Amino acid sequence: MLALFSFLTVEVVLIGAVFTVSLLLFFYLTRVVFVAHSAQFDDWGFQQADKLRAFWSWLTPVARFVTFFASFPFLALAGILGPVVLRWRGHKREALEVFLAVLGASLFNQLLKTHYHRSRPSSALVFQPGLSFPSGHAMIGMALYGCLAWLLWRHRRHPVWAGLLVLWAVLIGFTRVYLHVHYPTDVLAGFAAGLLWLILLRTALRLWWREGKELGIEN
Template identity: 55%
Template sequence: MNRFTSRLLALAGLLTLEIVFGAVLFVAAFAVFFYLARVVFVHHSMALDNWASSIVDDWRHAIPGLTGPVRFVTFFAALPFLLPASIIAPWLIRRAGHPREGWELVLAMFGGIVLNQLLKWYFGRPRPSNALLHTLGLSFPSGHAMLGMTFYGCLAWLLARHFARPGWVAPLLIWVGLIGLTRVYLHAHYATDVLAGFAGGAAWLVVCRAGLKLFWKEEEVVLGAKE
């Protein structure tokens, strides 16, 4: 009985706030992604997409000059921006004395790009036919939304966890939300593509973080044994 109790206590000690939050976030994100996939590919419902499109179309007609700023915002989750940013930001993080965290951002982005392309290929949803800008590739899930969540979400986590800058979390997540909104406004994606991209990016961040943490813990155990 004492042995069983000690194991339970040891297991409870592993359930840190980070692990609990990560598990809850992963389950919620996976559930949202699965639900949206069913809505789009099983029920073939366009209700949410049509509703969101009508709202942004009203915005565009009410504010004719809004399209320019929207194009500016959407650029900050495009690959021409994210690829160099995914090199410069980790380099700055490494220079600040956090080499592992720099690698975490690099691996999160590289894996996010590959995963997004695999998901697009698997679902094979064409983009909206009335896009306001020429965009290549498939639609579900949105690459801007998923990679924006991956990059800025990982950056928000690192700033809060390792640089004592929790005040950056809310602005960065709001920025991700705005980027996703621009994709719907420009008809580059359906609203369900964007929401699925957010969910996919969040789930991938949890998996990436958990995998790297386990790898580094195992590495420390091996190095400790050698010493």
């Protein structure tokens, strides 16, 4: 019991720290972009991406391939097919969590984009409709792959695979900068907002399931 209590305390502290850092980062980026109107970090990020493209031109098709895995068609398929497979295999709660991670992040992202209403970079290498802040690929991708990483860590104890999933989400975000379809600040804000949504969702579901268990209701 002592070991379990210690683990839960560390878990809560870590999640709280990630939530706080993500919230502060998102708030800071909104100040940089919409109050200070500073483009210094965005310009620097694009310069680094341009250097990579000039040195390794073969990275462009790779970036287009990687970025697909957080595109709307893929996320729509993963957000529906993934939960169906999980539920079919008897993981009812995990299926609900993945579904809400994708759906909620998508709706939250559109709400934020509409509120901030930032136009996309004019130097985009591929056409991308819609608004820019925060990046949907970065935000929803972090929500999806972060949720899967969390489930792997909690249920299967696969830290390597969980870490790779998070790195994959980060790589997808970087492709948005490489392709100039998002400013670097858009991507960082997307990562932060995705983590915020994921933590809020996980906390709400745990409270709901705990309350249902105490009341004798199967959720």
